[in-house]
Amino acid sequence: xxxxxxxxxxxxxxxxxxxxxxxxxxxxxxxxxxxxxxxxxxxxxxxxxxxxxxxxxxxxxxxxxxxxxxxxxxxxxxxxxxxxxxxxxxxxxxxxxxxxxxxxxxxxxxxxxxxxxxxxxxxxxxxxxxxxxxxxxxxxxxxxxxxxxxxxxxxxxxxxxxxxxxxxxxxxxxxxxxxxxxxxxxxxxxxxxxxxxxxxxxxxxxxxxxxxxxxxxxxxxxxxxxxxxxxxxxxxxxxxxxxxxx
Numbered sequence: 001x002x003x004x005x006x007x008x009x010x011x012x013x014x015x016x017x018x019x020x021x022x023x024x025x026x027x028x029x030x031x032x033x034x035x036x037x038x039x040x041x042x043x044x045x046x047x048x049x050x051x052x053x054x055x056x057x058x059x060x061x062x063x064x065x066x067x068x069x070x071x072x073x074x075x076x077x078x079x080x081x082x083x084x085x086x087x088x089x090x091x092x093x094x095x096x097x098x099x100x101x102x103x104x105x106x107x108x109x110x111x112x113x114x115x116x117x118x119x120x121x122x123x124x125x126x127x128x129x130x131x132x133x134x135x136x137x138x139x140x141x142x143x144x145x146x147x148x149x150x151x152x153x154x155x156x157x158x159x160x161x162x163x164x165x166x167x168x169x170x171x172x173x174x175x176x177x178x179x180x181x182x183x184x185x186x187x188x189x190x191x192x193x194x195x196x197x198x199x200x201x202x203x204x205x206x207x208x209x210x211x212x213x214x215x216x217x218x219x220x221x222x223x224x225x226x227x228x229x230x231x232x233x234x235x236x237x238x239x240x241x242x243x244x245x246x
Contacts, residue, residue: 037167038087039143040094046143046165047087049079053169059087112197113172115140119191119204125183133181133206135191138174146194149179152187183208 032052039046047059055069057079066084070077116139122132135147143165149157160179168174177191185208192203 033169035167035169038090038094040091040098041144042098044144045091045094047090048167050167055166057083058164059084059091061088061091110142113139113141114197115145115193115195115202117191117193117202117204119189119206121206122178125208127183127185127208130180130182133179133189133191135177135179135193135204136174137176137193138168139170139172140174140195140197141172142196143173144196145175147175147177148190148192148194149177150190150192151181 035048035050037046037048037050039048045061048055049057056077057066057068059065060067064084066079066087068077068079115137117135117137119133119135122134123129125131135149137145137147147157147160147162148155149160156179160177163176165173165175179189179191181187181189188205188207190203190205192201194201
């Protein structure tokens, strides 16, 4: 009886250890990262709240209000009415601290991270069908850069749209620019990024390439079908001939 009880206790302890390990694993698997940034310069200011690399609220200083940026399918989330007033106060404090740093530390060197960019289409390309080119820029600091679009060496930046600067989990920033266009054969588009951390502008090129339908599979199937029919005809001929000889 003692051995049975001891065995059961050991099994129960092992089971408890496994359950605790599973709970710890589950807890570690769903760790979330909350972020709050108050940014300012001599001429600009920004206040952002985010979760897991996604923005959930920002202060729109031009409109004088806070903006909730969660997608419609996300769980409901609210900010208190004083959130925008707090953002305004944080911006003023940021500028005061900036002035102190400039005076006391004689404008210390700013950290710089060069951006990376890529250019691609939103939909599959069909000549004459409206589409959208996306220039995705990420990994840069400080959050200030210039973006230029061209179509066949003609500047079309005025036709593009730009997102705000979004923080990333590593402390850098990202920005997305969209350009609506109708692909025509031979067109060449570029997205050029200028940033203080770049020695020269970073340019990505995208050109309209028309892929002709492949005739290989069709020819192969046609040859295969013809060969098969010849085989059937030959087999029928020899079968009939054999029957006549018998």
